[in-house]
Amino acid sequence: xxxxxxxxxxxxxxxxxxxxxxxxxxxxxxxxxxxxxxxxxxxxxxxxxxxxxxxxxxxxxxxxxxxxxxxxxxxxxxxxxxxxxxxxxxxxxxxxxxxxxxxxxxxxxxxxxxxxxxxxxxxxxxxxxxxxxxxxxxxxxxxxxxxxxxxxxxxxxxxxxxxxxxxxxxxxxxxxxxxxxxxxxxxxxxxxxxxxxxxxxxxxxxxxxxxxxxxxxxxxxxxxxxxxxxxxxxxxxxxxxxxxxxxxxxxxxxxxxxxxxxxxxxxxxxxxxxxxxxxx
Amino acid sequence: xxxxxxxxxxxxxxxxxxxxxxxxxxxxxxxxxxxxxxxxxxxxxxxxxxxxxxxxxxxxxxxxxxxxxxxxxxxxxxxxxxxxxxxxxxxxxxxxxxxxxxxxxxxxxxxxxxxxxxxxxxxxxxxxxxxxxxxxxxxxxxxxxxxxxxxxxxxxxxxxxxxxxxxxxxxxxxxxxxxxxxxxxxxxxxxxxxxxxxxxxxxxxxxxxxxxxxxxxxxxxxxxxxxxxxxxxxxxxxxxxxxxxxxxxxx
Numbered sequence: 001x002x003x004x005x006x007x008x009x010x011x012x013x014x015x016x017x018x019x020x021x022x023x024x025x026x027x028x029x030x031x032x033x034x035x036x037x038x039x040x041x042x043x044x045x046x047x048x049x050x051x052x053x054x055x056x057x058x059x060x061x062x063x064x065x066x067x068x069x070x071x072x073x074x075x076x077x078x079x080x081x082x083x084x085x086x087x088x089x090x091x092x093x094x095x096x097x098x099x100x101x102x103x104x105x106x107x108x109x110x111x112x113x114x115x116x117x118x119x120x121x122x123x124x125x126x127x128x129x130x131x132x133x134x135x136x137x138x139x140x141x142x143x144x145x146x147x148x149x150x151x152x153x154x155x156x157x158x159x160x161x162x163x164x165x166x167x168x169x170x171x172x173x174x175x176x177x178x179x180x181x182x183x184x185x186x187x188x189x190x191x192x193x194x195x196x197x198x199x200x201x202x203x204x205x206x207x208x209x210x211x212x213x214x215x216x217x218x219x220x221x222x223x224x225x226x227x228x229x230x231x232x233x234x235x236x237x238x239x240x241x242x243x244x245x246x247x248x249x250x251x252x253x254x255x256x257x258x259x260x261x262x263x264x265x266x267x268x269x270x271x272x273x274x275x276x277x278x279x280x
Numbered sequence: 281x282x283x284x285x286x287x288x289x290x291x292x293x294x295x296x297x298x299x300x301x302x303x304x305x306x307x308x309x310x311x312x313x314x315x316x317x318x319x320x321x322x323x324x325x326x327x328x329x330x331x332x333x334x335x336x337x338x339x340x341x342x343x344x345x346x347x348x349x350x351x352x353x354x355x356x357x358x359x360x361x362x363x364x365x366x367x368x369x370x371x372x373x374x375x376x377x378x379x380x381x382x383x384x385x386x387x388x389x390x391x392x393x394x395x396x397x398x399x400x401x402x403x404x405x406x407x408x409x410x411x412x413x414x415x416x417x418x419x420x421x422x423x424x425x426x427x428x429x430x431x432x433x434x435x436x437x438x439x440x441x442x443x444x445x446x447x448x449x450x451x452x453x454x455x456x457x458x459x460x461x462x463x464x465x466x467x468x469x470x471x472x473x474x475x476x477x478x479x480x481x482x483x484x485x486x487x488x489x490x491x492x493x494x495x496x497x498x499x500x501x502x503x504x505x506x507x508x509x510x511x512x513x514x515x516x517x518x519x520x521x522x523x524x525x526x527x528x529x530x531x
Contacts, residue, residue: 027494030496034314034315050495050496051496054313054314054496055312055313055314056314093480093490093494094480094487094490094491094494095491095494095495096494114482120398120399121399121479121480122394122395122399122402122479122480123394124478124480137395266491266495266497267495269495269496
């Protein structure tokens, strides 16, 4: 969503050699990095670490999104973490950011995942899970923006229970560096100018979206990301969009990854990424 | 006779070696662990799996699911199969049901089961639906294959009903049950793991495969596949072994 003005300006003739593809699942993005067809990619930060540590030729350029995940549901008996005890919570996929963040927050709040709280992975994609919560098949679910806002709009019984970004701040003084913007090494080496141009365009786009959420919402509907401008405005405000160059938040990114590395080294690809991970 | 047996073994070993060589060549061609890791690295990962503290819980959970699925489909398949074998009208009634279940893609059944059942029972349900039609059809065919004249002759000599079942029907249907079970387990075992990949119960081979895929541990995805293949092969062996035992009992 932060990129929407950039997408729009590309469609209006500027830089017609750049094409933006919006995919539903991070694994689809990663596929394009494995086969090398993506020059730039936006994906969860933990997956960016995996991609880098497994030797794929991509580096972290920026962190454009700082917390989009919410616990939402129609279960009215849950207001605090303790109320989750004995409940079934639907989560998209094991090992992905919503799952590992939720497990982290459960543990920090004194609950043991899969003992005190049942984690249900029956709805394996973001969209399946959002539909399940919207239709009432799932009482409580961990859902990311913009789908969380959409579900809350479509089913009046569903409300926000927790913002993961807010809950995270209670235990950590580093921000939730949830999303990564990566560039391919080839492009960095051979066309640094393009990388810089895209960085500034993406940065300007994100600033514009935050400043003029109503206009941005119009574009978000125009490009079929959301069906409704009201939902888009709300979702922009709940997505913590802020484009920051990776070089300016290196310690924060490392601290963020380290938390997950300590939970399970596989989440960051077996180690904490080295110096070269971050583009300067 | 002895020579032809070792010849066969020799060819089987050659087949395995050729598969490994092709694997190694492909791995060298792609030259990257996240496209296709080399066989030696994958075998090392496989051995490491055996030492995982959760290994027994993971493999045990999948095995228990398949055994429960198998028992249910065995009871249901034999029960309905026997009735259909004896009663042609019931057979005509049952046939469209079996054809429908068999022609439904496994993935469609899984997607529905994900909505209907809890994660742990999805694979059991899937196993049951994939295995039961095989067993049922084979039992029916077995009973229908019984020589009518043999039954009439037995009745003519006033052999008791029990004796006819024990000495005419059971020997006739056992080979059918064995071959039905063998194909049923082959399909069921694969379906269970597919079900686990999608339903993600806490422990299960499929869960770990999906996990490994998420974390781009391609060697672990293949290592779990090897574990699944070994167990599938062992199932096959057990069935063959019980076939020999049952045939020995028959005479």
